[in-house]
Amino acid sequence: MMNEMEHLYNLLKETFIVIDDGDRRLFHRFGLTPPRFYVLLHVSEEPGISSSDLSQKLLCDKSNVTRIVKGLEATGYLERRPHESDGRAQRLYLTPQGAAICNEVHSAHTAYNIARLNSVDTAVQTTLIENLNRLHHLLQEELAQQTPPPNGHHLV
Amino acid sequence: MMNEMEHLYNLLKETFIVIDDGDRRLFHRFGLTPPRFYVLLHVSEEPGISSSDLSQKLLCDKSNVTRIVKGLEATGYLERRPHESDGRAQRLYLTPQGAAICNEVHSAHTAYNIARLNSVDTAVQTTLIENLNRLHHLLQEELAQQTPPPNGHHLV
DNA sequence: CCGCAACAGTTGATGTGTCAACTATATCAT
DNA sequence: ATGATATAGTTGACACATCAACTGTTGCGG
Numbered sequence A, B: 001m002m003n004e005m006e007h008l009y010n011l012l013k014e015t016f017i018v019i020d021d022g023d024r025r026l027f028h029r030f031g032l033t034p035p036r037f038y039v040l041l042h043v044s045e046e047p048g049i050s051s052s053d054l055s056q057k058l059l060c061d062k063s064n065v066t067r068i069v070k071g072l073e074a075t076g077y078l079e080r081r082p083h084e085s086d087g088r089a090q091r092l093y094l095t096p097q098g099a100a101i102c103n104e105v106h107s108a109h110t111a112y113n114i115a116r117l118n119s120v121d122t123a124v125q126t127t128l129i130e131n132l133n134r135l136h137h138l139l140q141e142e143l144a145q146q147t148p149p150p151n152g153h154h155l156v
Numbered sequence C: 001c002c003g004c005a006a007c008a009g010t011t012g013a014t015g016t017g018t019c020a021a022c023t024a025t026a027t028c029a030t
Numbered sequence D: 001a002t003g004a005t006a007t008a009g010t011t012g013a014c015a016c017a018t019c020a021a022c023t024g025t026t027g028c029g030g
Helices: A004-029 A034-045 A051-057 A062-075 A096-117 A122-146 B004-029 B034-045 B051-057 B062-075 B096-117 B122-146
Strands: A078-082 A090-094 B078-082 B090-094
Touching: A004 A034, A004 A096, A004 B004, A004 B096, A004 B122, A034 A051, A034 A062, A034 A078, A034 A090, A034 A096, A051 A062, A051 A090, A062 A078, A090 A096, A096 B004, A096 B122, A122 B004, A122 B096, A122 B122, B004 B034, B004 B096, B034 B051, B034 B062, B034 B078, B034 B090, B034 B096, B051 B062, B051 B090, B062 B078, B090 B096
Parallel strands: none
Antiparallel strands: A078 A090, B078 B090
8 A cells, every 4th residue: 555665755745734834824924935035034143145145045946035025024024225245236134124023923933843843852853853863864965966956945 | 052852853853955956856857847747747647637636735825736736738748628517627637748757756766765865874864754754753743733724834 | 496505516716846047156176 | 367167046937835816516404
């Protein structure tokens, strides 16, 4: 019927979906989407970060960042300033409102994660982390040796 | 710095991303995308299934199915026939070409999953499945009791 | 049998993601 | 210095996802 590999595969996907759905709802309560929040978060952690660096952190295409930033700028959460020495680049900064909402949502998200993930006991948590770590490494190796990555991914 | 919950959270997301990226590349080799493939797969498993039922299996909105089906119909992989007793509904069937590509890609995907997930040894696999199962259950309960689900999700 | 709620499916608006092609600036080797 | 190459960011075209609003059918309670 369904072998172990398929089972593991499906479990991973479904677990992710549930987590992601919870995130989406949480962010929605604050008028944000996951990508918008994660842009704010990264900018708050590294003020002045460039769009390119951001796209690498988010594991998505640069063009995607361009448009998300545009939206956040329109909402008044983010601003772009020209890079002082590189004429191509720009630097991203949070506005005061952006910083405020980012802190607020970040706390809520952390609390939510504690609430939802703390229900598994510590022992399970630890082995889960160990095992996922191993799997994650193996998968990444496997992918890396496959081909030069086109551009792929689609995080958060 | 980073507590256990955050760690687990990030690991789950990143692991999923790597898996998903591999999938995307695999399907791409056959001129398919993940959503298109999964529509074909479900129709092959349940010929005559309706769009509504499909959207529930895929955990996505009906309107999404409408458009994916439209695309697959245009490619000649799928056809729609009116439901014999319900004037609102339609039945979905694979064309011979659709059935052929579906089988081909399905085998390739299974083989790929075996290759990539078999590198973790059986013991790890087993505990991983157990622990993920537990986590998955808890998360789902948590989500379910939260609110009447709007429509959410975004599988595969 | 009639009116109305539920359901199947479509459409439009919008956000997110990809890729490919482009502009403009930087960098590096000669 | 100049010319090839790389990098930063934008844009256009398209796929996929949501939600909200709509059309038609079904089915059910009066």
